[in-house]
Amino acid sequence: MKSKLSRIISVILMAALICATSLTLSMDTEAAPTSFSGTVSDKTTSDTLFLITSGGTMQIKIDSATDTSQGKFLLPGYKVTCSCQVGADEYWHALSITGSSKTGAASVDTSKIATVTGSVAKGTNEEMLFLSTKDGTMEIKLDPTTDVSGVKAFIMGKNLQVTCSRGSDAYMHALTVTDKGGTTALTTTDTTQTNTAAQTVTTQTPAYSVTGTVDKATTSAVLHLNTSGGKMEMKIDAGANASCHVLMPGTSVTAGFYRGSDEWLHTSVMVNNTSKLAPVTTLDSQQLTVSGTVTESSSESTMFLSTSGGTMQIKMDASTDFSGCPVLIKNKSVQVVCQRGADEYYHAVKITAK
Secondary structure, eight states, X not given: OHHHHHHHHHHHHHHHHHHHHHHHHHHHHHHSOEEEEEEEOTTOOSSEEEEEETTEEEEEEOOTTOEEEEOOBOOTTOEEEEEEEEOTTSSEEEEEEEEXXXXXXXXXXXXXXXEEEEEEOTTOOSSEEEEEETTEEEEEEEEEEEEEEEOSOBOTTEEEEEEEEEBTTSSEEEEEEEEEEEEOOOOOOOTTOOTTTTTTSOOOOXXXXXXXXXXXXXXXSEEEEEETTEEEEEEEEEEEEEEOOBOOTTOEEEEEEEEOTTSSEEEXXXXXXXXXXXXXXXXXXXXXXXXXXXXXXXXXXXXXXEXXXXXXXXXXXXXXXXXXXXXXXXXXXXXXXXEEETTSSEEEXXXXXX
């Protein structure tokens, strides 16, 4: 009897041990972090990562304790891996976020440091910060030495403060980047803006020159130039000494530039390498004034003007007065005073922006 009782007690103790072990294993499993991999959705905010996975889109909370040191770029389409746990609010919470990192380096002149504020704009990646500021969008390179410890994560529209200096590649390079708090709604650039953005900076003699092709993002105030080293942005000085008045996408341009007091690159000299002004010819005495929009077919020698009566071809030569409209871009609205030339073409006498 005693032996039978001992066996029963042993079985009960063994069952209790097995239950306790199972409970412990269950608790450990629940407490263990779980990893999820996917791509960042454009819905992501400073507080919540929307992660697109093979099983659907997850909402993962980003806390103050979340380690983002290896995955600061939470931008649409970026691939990241999150180590997560379920919180008391039943949401997944990120313990850490990791992603790829590709950075570049350049010699940077730190003797002159500028501080700018703005919001993260479309195009930002691990190598380049596109910062939307009140004066336009700046392209600021991010180096391995850039201190980004003050940024929780780079998210579209996130407000940042950046200290930067000019590099040997003519780009601004970020020295430090810190959060400014909040986000800013992103807006598009008006491609018909007038040439006013650069008028607060005194025109200087160009210190450098670069050749590239005009990018479609170019406006009347800012030249976007695709070069062998990447896309450069330069404010076009008012009254620039230009041998280039027509900035159509794909046009080859050589720009003389310098660094302005506002830390932007400025061009005061531009040369059109694709086309030249038309030859000067004798004009008749009758003037015709027409209005319309400049089409993409325009070149340095000929404006193709879309009017209510059709498209006109108007020659531009050394005697054309460009003071009322120094730069012609696609879809620019203008008024042209012209006269018939001895070559039977209309020639622009004066061009004014509308």
